[in-house]
Amino acid sequence: MANDAVGRQPKYQHIAAELKDAIASGEYGPGARLPGESDLMSRYGVARMTARQAFGVLQAQGLVEARKGAGVFVREYQVVIRRRGIQRLAVEVWGAGGAIWDVDGKGRAPVVEFLSVTEERPSGAVAAALGLADRAPVVVRRRRYLLDGKPVMLATSYLDAALVAGTAVAEPDSGPGGIYARLAELGHGPRRFREEIRSRMPGPEETARLGLAAGTPVVLVCRTAYTAEGTPVEVNEMVLDSSAYVLEYAFDAP
Amino acid sequence: MANDAVGRQPKYQHIAAELKDAIASGEYGPGARLPGESDLMSRYGVARMTARQAFGVLQAQGLVEARKGAGVFVREYQVVIRRRGIQRLAVEVWGAGGAIWDVDGKGRAPVVEFLSVTEERPSGAVAAALGLADRAPVVVRRRRYLLDGKPVMLATSYLDAALVAGTAVAEPDSGPGGIYARLAELGHGPRRFREEIRSRMPGPEETARLGLAAGTPVVLVCRTAYTAEGTPVEVNEMVLDSSAYVLEYAFDAP
DNA sequence: TAGTGGTCTAGACCACGAC
DNA sequence: TCGTGGTCTAGACCACTAA
Structure with a gap:
């Protein structure tokens, strides 16, 4: 006392x-x-x-x-989104025209807010991950996900412009099944994935765009998608509100 | 200016x-x-x-x-540990007497500091994850991992005491291949895994035990190991220094 | 020893929210 | 309107580090 x-x-x-x-x-x-x-x-x-x-x-x-x-x-903690890292990328999901995050939610699906689709020169890291020589141009898709009006994730996808320019992948609405279904139609359907996960404190811009409270870190997920032949076709950089997400990976011992 | x-x-x-x-x-x-x-x-x-x-x-x-x-x-950032979430749990690794983290490092292997092995009544969450009725006692193995003398991870494993009490699993040194090799010898070798990942700011005790700088979040990894029959045999709660780790999960589309 | 960051005080004006 | 937290000032003593 x-x-x-x-x-x-x-x-x-x-x-x-x-x-x-x-x-x-x-x-x-x-x-x-x-x-x-x-x-x-x-x-x-x-x-x-x-x-x-x-x-x-x-x-x-x-x-x-x-x-x-x-x-x-x-603060009232609520982790509402369980993101199943492996099952959500099943071919049957996007092959059937479903959205990947249908697997995540507990009923409530996030709203996708499209920010931009542009063509840019990639950073060296992105160019390397996509296997592009000379930083050849990429199509960049930026979007923000909201759950019940609250932003929970920022996502930026990079794809080889030589592959997807002029297709639905370069349109804001990429159609049923998303860009993975479109890539499959182009003969480059993703079959293997690698996700890298980091965490750090957000900068002021991330704090603003995700509406983060003080003392909330962000989780960075960087996914690279490969074809069955091992060619990288997409790099997706995601910034997640750590207070909204649990990431789950379930797998058999190799 | x-x-x-x-x-x-x-x-x-x-x-x-x-x-x-x-x-x-x-x-x-x-x-x-x-x-x-x-x-x-x-x-x-x-x-x-x-x-x-x-x-x-x-x-x-x-x-x-x-x-x-x-x-x-x-601050000088150095992410030195790439933790391969799936490959590191291959049967061949611990089956051959190797340590799981051999797969992680870039040459430098972390030092394991054993803190305690005790028998306790588990929390409700751990009991539920292990499928134990009435919060039956569990063997708790606490340890800390250091790289170049700097703490990078705290880990706490929980196992059904009825299964492992009196075996090498309840000893500080669990022998070559670690507790997974011992569980296999007992006929409960793990074959399936589920890892859940969260991130948040550390409390004062975590800050002290990991020697964290201000503004460094921790990553929480909770792994449950199951036998081929689907019986949970281990829950491992880990607290990682986010500035030291990149988690990687590579897998084929299901 | 001199300079650094860590802690602490006792004031001040402001914008915003609840009433 | 009144109380709240946000910003800011101008001092003070201390422990620690480096020269």
């Missing part, structure tokens, strides 16, 4: 730890309003910047969210 | 953006020392707390690292 077990711990860390315990114990449930900065000032006898620093610790852990003019609230 | 393009942007964000640009342009390379707080105070004519706030933005993005008494430095 007392405030004198300071040991060598800074005041703001002590306050943050007590608030965290109170949240963990259920005293403040998800969505509940925490004591405000002035409450902490009087309760602990500290200056305002010290109280703010305590909140800063909890915000950096993504436990808490400050709303200007309203207060500081316990 | 001038400081009057403030628009509606707070000063600290303006300073942070200029520093970020300077880093991106290569003016300050990885490991380089940035101008200190007093430099920013005089250069921009701001108070010290404002300069600190600017650094706080960059630290939260994991771009920059403050060292007490020394200065603020550009």
